[in-house]
Amino acid sequence: MLSNLGRVSFFSLSLLVAVMSLRFLIAPMELVMDHMIHYRPDVPIAMYAHILGAPIALALAPFQLWRRLRDRRPAVHRAMGYGYALAVLVAGVGSFVMFPISMARFGRRWGSRCWAACGWALPGAESGWRGRGTIRRTGVG
Amino acid sequence: MIRSVALTFGAVMLRVYMTPLMASGWSVPETYQITAWASWVPNLIVVEWWFRRGRV
Numbered sequence: 001m002l003s004n005l006g007r008v009s010f011f012s013l014s015l016l017v018a019v020m021s022l023r024f025l026i027a028p029m030e031l032v033m034d035h036m037i038h039y040r041p042d043v044p045i046a047m048y049a050h051i052l053g054a055p056i057a058l059a060l061a062p063f064q065l066w067r068r069l070r071d072r073r074p075a076v077h078r079a080m081g082y083g084y085a086l087a088v089l090v091a092g093v094g095s096f097v098m099f100p101i102s103m104a105r106f107g108r109r110w111g112s113r114c115w116a117a118c119g120w121a122l123p124g125a126e127s128g129w130r131g132r133g134t135i136r137r138t139g140v141g
Numbered sequence: 142m143i144r145s146v147a148l149t150f151g152a153v154m155l156r157v158y159m160t161p162l163m164a165s166g167w168s169v170p171e172t173y174q175i176t177a178w179a180s181w182v183p184n185l186i187v188v189e190w191w192f193r194r195g196r197v
Contacts, residue, residue: 013153021152035169054152061146088145 011062018059024051038105039098046097053091060084147188151181 023032030037039047063069063080070077155176162172 010150014150017153017156054149057149058152061149064142065146088149 010065014058014062018055021051021055021058039101042101043097046094048094049090050094050098053087053089053094057084057087057091060087143192144185144188147184148181151184154184155180 024036029040033051036047036051060080060083064077064084066077158176158179159169159172162175163169
């Protein structure tokens, strides 16, 4: 499906961004994620669901397309698939809860981008849910 | 699954587009005007195109 260079880039970029996105675990959010801080007073659980779930989904995503893992270690592939679907759902639902805060803060000026984020989360959560159904039905995702 | 991963990979593309915009003086919220759409819509289009070409 992808060339070797494409595969290596896909894996390394996904893992790099996922690890970098977890920087709030080792440093104060005010310092490393000040663009997210305005969500914390109103929807702290949703915010943490999003910023924790999304990097986990991103880190697991490349492994779901790794054919050799699926063929040789189907149980590992399945377990990671469950983890991926759950992480996508958690992050997606977190986004929806955060959406009204985004609209209240940026809607008048940049409503379009708020709807874009919503559009991103909706198919993401939907496909995560569908992937969970596929895993349950067929044993592999 | 591939569509889902394409959307998830939007988190990477967001940073890819954000870097040159911020280098040219845009703030993080300003970059969202472009990246909010550009980070995931092209991914889906490419994947759909790939499906239609029978590459997957």
